[in-house]
Amino acid sequence: MIVEFKPTATIKSANGQEISQSVHSRIGSSVKKDFTRTGLAGVQLVQLSPETSVEEAVNFYRSDPNVLSVSPNYIDHLDCTPNDPQFNTLWALHNTGQTGGTADADIDAPEAWDLAQGSTGIVVAVIDSGVDCTHQDLAANIWTNSGEIPGNGIDDDRNGYIDDVHGYDFVNDDNNPYDDNGHGTHCAGTIAAVGNNANGITGVNWNTKIMPLKAGSADGMLTIADELEAISYATMMGADVISCSFGGTNYVSSVETAIAASPAVVVCAAGNDGTNNDVTPHYPANYNCANIIAVAATDHNDNLASFSNYGATTVDVAAPGDGIYSTVPGYTTVFSDSMTTLANWNVQSPWGLTTAVYYSAPSSVTDSPGGYYSNNANCALTRKNPIDLSSCSDACLRFIIGGEAESEYDGLLIECSHDGATWTTVDSISGSTGGYFYSWETDLSDYCGDSSVYLRFRFVSDSANTYDGYYIDDVEVFYHAPNGNSYGYKSGTSMATPHVSGLAALVKAADPSLSTSQIKQTILSTVDAKSSLTGKVATGGRINAYRAVNSVATVVDAAVVSDTIPTTMTAGQSASVSVTMQNTGTTTWSEGDRIRLGAVGDAALFGPARVTIPAGVTVAPGASHIFTYTMTAPATAGTYTPQYRMVWELHQWFGETLTKTVQVTAAVDAAVVSDTIPATMTAGESASV
Template identity: 40%
Template sequence: MAGLSGWIIMNRLFYFNIYYGIVILLFICAVVTVSADSLNYREKSADSGKSLQVLPQYAEDRIIVRYKPDARGPDDTLNSFMENTNKKVGGTVMADFSSMGISGMQIIRPPDSQSAEEAISEYAQQPDVLYAEADHLISLSPDESADSVSSSVSNSGSSSVTPDDPGYSLQWGLHNTGQSPFYGTVGADIDAPVAWNTTTGSSVVIAVVDTGVDYTHEDLAANIWTNSGEIAGNGIDDDGNGYIDDVRGWNFYSNTNDPMDDNGHGTHCAGIIAAVGNNNVGVAGVNWKAKTMPLKFLNSTGSGYTSDAISAILYADKMGAKVISNSWGGSGVSRSLKEAIDASSAVVVCAAGNDAEDIETTPLYPASYNSSNIIAVAATDYNDNLATFSNYGAISVDIAAPGVKIRSTYKDDLYAYLSGTSMATPYVSGVAALISAVNSSLSNTEIKAKILNSADAISSLKGKVVSNGRLNAANAVEAASGGGSTDPVDNDDLIVSFTAAPRSGNSPLPVQFMDTSSAEVTGWNWNFGDGSYSILKNPRHVYQNKGKYAVTLKITSGSRSGLLKKTGYITVQ
């Protein structure tokens, strides 16, 4: 961490020296309409791709305290006990999360005579305090900037599945044809057009916990969440949720009802998730119709505090968000943040980080928390390689998604390319919302299972992420809509799962199968549905005839066995 502090200080001095040059460069980029031929692309290095880092700094004017849930005061209530303890220590309650779903968690301002460290120590000594911890600062690295920025251009023509958005042809992560200027690998994408054959989305609510969202952006405004229980501008907390006039979310950094993005990062993430699709404007989101809930906890320079991130997550959960997208993280461990995530009924999608490190040995939070509802996301490039900057982890990182040179919305009605696991994360968030659109009864952990079990097996990701694969929206939507079971089978704690790539194509079709079961498997028995079988762990099979094929895998582990059948899993044309 000391090395990180030194890196940040050094780069702040560097950025101070070139500050005016950056302003001029950004201004030039902002007024130029960027074409595919004129783009000067550059690959971000591991250093320049750093996203959000939890720094060793913390708030001196507040700490986070959690009381034991069974603590009781003189009148046998937790509230009276907390009141008496705060009076004894001299702390002032700045926020109480009890009404937001975390009983006994408070943000406390220490007395003027105490430092934050002293207050933490004193609270921790109280018999019914579960823990007390610092409110860590979270900051956006100064190197996270747009590769290129432009305004939108018009286009003509439309299609029921392929959107007419003029920037769609540059969104290789949705549909990779090897197009210019990337010249990537055909099919190294999330198969969005195939998923859109089933659904282009619904009004599922997705919270974007970030630097805010430009809710007036031409390609986002129609998909911004609105709090129907609030009357705008009347100065009254109409819905009684503790926030006055929170019509379109909340700004937790400044404690106002205006979550406007003054950085650009949050707007970029929101566009990947839910830019309006097929509107002949800008770009297309993964989910054309989802409602984005802007929750700002980072300021214009990308700095904020853990307590505000907690507030945002609790707000999202209380106000009905089905998915919470978090393109931030760092090395600072926060027990209170984990508890807020654990308490959420939403799918909580988290960036794995951009340090090119194994987070099994160098953890990054919240991605490294072992919460059942977290999906931790690494980044891939347009050739299906793990991005050079991306963190990874065979246990902690669940899946990968496109994260290099991603075109999306940007603040001030602009569009930009950014690289990072920050960009990969909203792809997964968007697919989680597509799944909910076709099957609203699924729980957060069931949605997670659909996403992980339907990933495309990618050789560069083997042993790097839990699923060994890259996000595939088409597979996930098919699984959720009943087009084929991809649910793992649980037999005496033996989880059976597998993936295949490709899952469709012209005959003869070679398919690579991969067992992704969690157990120590000792035997495999594959049935490919065309009369062929294999006893290899990861067999390759060539389908010669047209048709839809069910695939079955039976595994044995000691005296136990399990079986998984995926109906209509392979399509040969």
């Protein structure tokens, strides 16, 4: 249970500890963890006695006048849906229609990077399943606790955690927040995969620091206690942004208190149930905290993703979250089976293959291929050969599952054995998947080091009510390998959330003086309004990184002197133009420092996005440089507003924006050169012309 005592009864008061101990002793509970050290005085994780039910404990603590709130130590889930392998590019950052979606249905990241690429002074805490800190696209951006001396076994900074050099693992209570699920690493890559390093991908930020806080286990479960401690740690260690791609339906007062007490921007996933959060809350997104940004997910057409929760008052904004490509931990596959045959399995009837329902063609395996399963079923699908896990320290079973069984009474048991005779249940599934296939992961770490691990799926049912049963596809066992440098696709509001977390860090980098409320307001007030989001999220829009960063960018070290950009052009017409920029700063410009004229918005439709200072040319403070290039009008007539700005790409300053209005008229396919048509003629007269 999570028990929160009233301020007058906390252990900070003179008799607070005596009061709390007295309350616990009356019901036989013991304190497992006290959150006072992380700034939450009076909040405790308690272990109930074996004789006490959860319901009895809730009623007992609620009736005590010293207790402010009490809740079970609920388990939340990472807000991720199955991979969708058809997406193959970073459309969310720059959408050209490359995935079959709508061009510019993105967050305008390249335009934002003209203004800021992030800052190593900004820290984003990722509360998730951990982070692969050795990944080639993340290693340089992993946060380091400067107050801790690595590996000396001492709590050097006296924050209550030993050797927490690169974050902490609250699941296993150690200093190695390694990601044994993959979800956290994926989120971290979207926030701040290293940019411009000739490897893999880039995040919304190129340089921002990631603080890995592992609160999620290998199977994607997070207890409230671990979430609470991770939030408190992030606050204590000074995170500027806290990214929360997880959630559940249970309200817990102490978690709301912890978030409200944090000075960080806290970005939370709205959830993946396709439901209205105004009606059915999803926490932590639904907590009433001024620093929370609740995020829905959009697809590559700027539509609300089919799985995404929404809420006209409780969900703030949307961001890309469907088919997102990012970093994932490297792993080694021990075995995999696409379930096209059952040659690798001992099959107990009625288990069998079916081609009627599957995740990947042509078939899946099901506990009842003939229809609904029977009452009192007890049948197993057992892998013939044992699995060798002797060379790994963590391992995971992953498979795709869909279907339905009577909730809590019938279901699937995942069992392991050291000898093939004595079996232990390591996971279970019951209820409905809602007509969808999901990726399910089961932690097998307890069997690591064993060279012969037996595995089976066992379906069981009671004597009442039957359903269609489960369909299993694409089974694999794998273990994670550091330095794997892998990438993959994931979908969910979990993937939308880090886009907003990354943007919060990018806005903070552009103007470090901004307060938490100002950062939130900047993001919400600069969205791209979308009709598909009207009435679905409070802002009615999807985030726009360029507009957000541009709205707070105030440093000007370059000024427009003159330009020859025409105000009218014919569709398809080309013109040689020039823009003269003066160096009004204190640093000399040169080609080697990547000084360039940056094209923003409509400017990209007229020609090159980058016009660089030539090699060997320098522009001293006070001097000017003339940029010349060819400008070609778009093929479609209309009114355009191209913008140009001086940009020093690897530094945090930029120049005055030149904005022009160019009227493009339809092209004319013929022109009069000369004629011999007479000016006067007599009625009925003929003339050769």
